[in-house]
Amino acid sequence: MSAVSPSLVFDHVRLVWPDGTVALDDVSGALGRGRTGLVGRNGAGKSTLLRLAARRIAPTSGTVSASGDVALLPQRLAADPRRPVSALLGVERALTAVRAIESGDVAPHHFDAVGEDWDVEARAQTLLAEAGLASDALDRTIGELSGGETMLAALVGLRAGAADITLLDEPTNDLDRDARARVYELVRSWPGTLVVVSHDVALLEVMDATAELYGRTLSVVGGPYSAWREHRDAEQEAAVRAERDAERSLRRERRQRIESSDKLAARSRVAHKAQVEKRVPKIIAGGRANAAQVSAGRLSAEMRGKEDAARAALSEASARVRDDDVVRIDLPDPQNAAGRRILTLGDDEREWIVTGRERVALVGRNGVGKTTLLRRLVLGDTEHSASVRATASVNRIGYLPQRLDGLDDTASVLDAVAAAAPSVPVAQLRDRLARFLVRGHAVTRPVGTLSGGERFRVALARVLLADPPPQLLVLDEPTNNLDLDTVEQLVTAVRAYRGAVLVVSHDDAFLERLDLDLRVELADGGLRKVP
Structure with a gap:
């Protein structure tokens, strides 16, 4: 890290949301060139710091200085599902113009859009290959991609854009093992300055330096995450x-x-x-x-x-001694009988029956349909026309979706959770939310103002605090956006839960710690049991 010419400088930065909530309070620090991993507890303000650096929002006071142009990949990639994949790659305008000219439209603005980029289609195909996508993906829409495929396409597009400073917020969320390996390789050769917010330890180990946002300080330690932890x-x-x-x-x-x-x-x-x-x-x-x-x-x-x-x-x-709060997850007992039939997973050749308190992992590559299968299960689709099916034998299902899109951004945190537990007194809900580190005035904040980690905690609280409690927990990539301490608490809670659990995750370390009864892989339109 260069102390002489830092790429990003935060000078007494303070940010207060319109509702009066203090997001950042007098934060100062500097980040230099190279690859920097930015770590910190959920709600510390890491994503907010990136948005300030990218000038998506302005500080209430203080200054943010950048040594060049800044590109940001946000944690929640709000891409229009109707737009073509070429938009994620950053070649939509030039590609559209080239194809228009090839079709006989010689309007001057097409030539202006192309410039010198006449080989844009070949370049786009190269980017698709880097993202692990088929060549025909160039003519597909973003909505036809899985979450992991969308993230990879956006990443290779940003890398090709070669901004002076690139900011990535949880780039390996939703990615399978092979896709994560592609991200690690992209990051190793990333040009210019790269700042990565992540809880993915393997990704953080690729960094040249590690910065921590803690309280009012942005401190930097040379070396990857392991060096920072040791320090x-x-x-x-x-x-x-x-x-x-x-x-x-x-x-x-x-x-x-x-x-x-x-x-x-x-x-x-x-x-x-x-x-x-x-x-x-x-x-x-x-x-x-x-x-x-x-x-x-x-x-x-x-x-x-x-x-x-x-x-x-x-x-x-x-x-100087830290006294960090951690999430305390204490799940209610859904009173599942040990032998009660809860869930059936099957395809045209085989079937697995999940009973009372069993824990099952559904794994598979990005895009094979794991999330689609979960949605069919949660929506109660019992049609067996699909080659792969999941059918619940209970109606109390707690579902944590991958993209957390079931929360109303305009609702308060308390209202969002109360909707799932209408018979629980407000005072009791407040007490339970405090165990998820949502306290005081934070319970009245609109959901849309929360960080990714805070939003996840609220979504998790909504599922886990439901009344009556769910007999089956369906968790789609539950470790996304969580700091490592909260992952530890989630593992402990799921292992102690007296209901059934179906979890989709690419986090092998997380799955290994759940004491699984069954691991099933979805691939090529079928299911198979894996060790």
Whole structure:
């Protein structure tokens, strides 16, 4: 990282949303050239920081400076599903013009659009290959792509655009193993400055440096995520030791002050007794008393000063020790009988029956139809005309969609969750939301103002706090947008859940920790059991 000529500089940046919520408070820091991973807890403001850098929004106060043009891939890629894939690749205008000219339309504006880019179609095919898409995808619409395919096409388009500074917000969300490997390769050779917000540890390991947004500070450590973790852990160990030393020092100074006070009080009593008993002349006794008072005052002030200094040192040391809140997920019991039939997965050749409390993973490459299958299940489609089917034997299904598109952006957080639990008192809902780190005035914020991680927590709370509780949890890429601590809590909750779980995920590490009863792969229009 270059401290001399940083690519992005944030100087006392403050951002307050229209409802008064403080998104960023006096944040300062700088990011240099090369590849930088930006980490931080959910809701810390990472996505907001990227939007500020890309000038999608303006700070309430402070300044954001960039050393060149900035391109942003947002976390929620709001692409018009009717637009062609060429729009994601950044070649739509030139490609349309070339094809118009080839069809005989020689209007001057077509030539202006093409410029020198007459080989745009060949270049677009190369980009499709980099994204792992078939050549015929160029004439398809964005709506015909899966979420992972859309992300890859947008990524290769941005890379080809070669902006001075590129900002990527959770670029590996929704991607399968092969697609993630493609992203890692793209990132390794990315031109210019690249800043990546991600919770994908493998991607963060490709970075040249790691920045953390924590409170008001944007701090940078040279090296990938593992180097940052090592630095942070060492820093915290030192902070904890310093706090313990400061606590011992404070106790020592307090004890010494008390002991000194007791000794001075004892001396004062002896002097007073001598004066009363007239063992020394009155003038001498008075002089000794005055001298003792002065000495006692001086010593008492000195001891209080040392104790105050020790207390201030403890306060300073404690401030360096992190006390991060984590999500506490405690799922209700849906009262599923162990042998009750909950779900049937099948194709034309085989069938699997999921009962009471079993955990099943549905895996497969991007675009094979996993999300489509989940939607058929949730919508109650029992038609078996499709070669692959999923049929629920219960009607209480909690569904967490991949794109979190079931939330009303204009509704408050409390209203969004209350809609799924209308019989639960508001005070009780507030208490439960607090376990998802949604507290105080945050429950009245519109859903549309939330970060990706905050939005996910609300969507998750809406599913998990439903009343009555779901008998079957259907989770589509549940680790998207979650920080690593929250993933840990989700794993613990799902493993303890007394209902059935069907989860789609490309996160192998997450799936391995769920104690799965069954893993089924969807491929080539059929299902097969995998280890």
